[in-house]
Amino acid sequence: MSMPIEYSLFPIPIGSFRDFITTEERLKLLDVIKGMEYSNHSALEGDAGSNHKSQCHSPIDFVDDNIKQRIQSVVDNYTEESGHAPSKLHTLWSNIQQPGSVLREHSHPSSVLSGALYINVDDNSVLPVHNPNPYVKFEEPYKPTIYNSYGTDLKVCNGELLLFPAWLRHGNSNVNQMVDRVVISFNTKLNKKYYY
Numbered sequence: 001m002s003m004p005i006e007y008s009l010f011p012i013p014i015g016s017f018r019d020f021i022t023t024e025e026r027l028k029l030l031d032v033i034k035g036m037e038y039s040n041h042s043a044l045e046g047d048a049g050s051n052h053k054s055q056c057h058s059p060i061d062f063v064d065d066n067i068k069q070r071i072q073s074v075v076d077n078y079t080e081e082s083g084h085a086p087s088k089l090h091t092l093w094s095n096i097q098q099p100g101s102v103l104r105e106h107s108h109p110s111s112v113l114s115g116a117l118y119i120n121v122d123d124n125s126v127l128p129v130h131n132p133n134p135y136v137k138f139e140e141p142y143k144p145t146i147y148n149s150y151g152t153d154l155k156v157c158n159g160e161l162l163l164f165p166a167w168l169r170h171g172n173s174n175v176n177q178m179v180d181r182v183v184i185s186f187n188t189k190l191n192k193k194y195y196y
Contacts, residue, residue, distance in 0.1 A: 008146075012132070013082040014154065015163035017074055020117065021067060026159050029119050032062045033094045033182050043171065046101035051093050052185075058092035059184060068092070071161070075113060075188055078163050087112035087188035094119070097181040103171040105130065111166035111187035118160050120182040126153035127162060130169040 021029070036059065038049025060067045072089050079086050090111070097103070105128075108114040116127065130151040141148040151172075156162065164170075166187060 010133075012165065012168060013078070014129075015074060015078045015115075015161075016154075017161040017163075018157065019159050020070070020074075020161035021159050023159065025063060025067065026119055028063045029059050029184070030180075030182055033059045033096060033119060033184075034180065036094065038096060041095070043104050043106045044095060044097065044101060045104055046176075047098035048096065048101035048103075048176075050095045052091075052095075058186075059094050060092060071115070071117075071186065074161065074163060075115075078113065084165070085112055086191040088191045090187050090189040092184060092186040094182060094184045097176045098179060099177055101176045101181075102173055103176075104173075105169055105171045107169045108166040108187050110189075112190060113163060113188040114166040114168075115161060115163040115186050116156075117184040117186075118156050118158055118162075119184060120180055121156055121158055122178045122181075123157075124177070125156050125181070126174070127156055127170055128153050128172040128174060129164070130172075132168065 036051055038051055039053055041048075041050035041052055044050060068089060075087060075089060078084070095103075118125070128151060131149055136148055136150060139148070154162065
């Protein structure tokens, strides 16, 4: 007789919005991003760059500010559904990777939510996410299940937006194989009008 699983405790909500932007918007963003200046970033290794440090203009500023409003709308829906504190879109930046580069494991401190908008990825692209429970590694799994996983790969596609808690560690040593892998990332901050 199998044991019934009564509770799946402490789930992590991940928002996935396929076709968040149109193909036309995506291609315009790709063109703008490829023309921007990039510098090194500690989360990237190898032939890759980010405009995270400049922060003066995000690529979206050069295409359509309405995309920011749409991102804020999904942030609002996510926080309402998940119970996270209301938060506002704060920073946006883009990363571009070439073959042989790596997105290292990291999180986004001092933020409420983080997200990624996939501008140019191939059919094999994933976002590796890591189990935040440190005790899951105390026991060697007899067989892999959702209850003892160290992490998982979220398959991603062009035009998709992912939204997740900023503390969730993501990235790893997977080596990028494609030319011009491009992702727009963003963070949110607390919306202080709800607290003062």
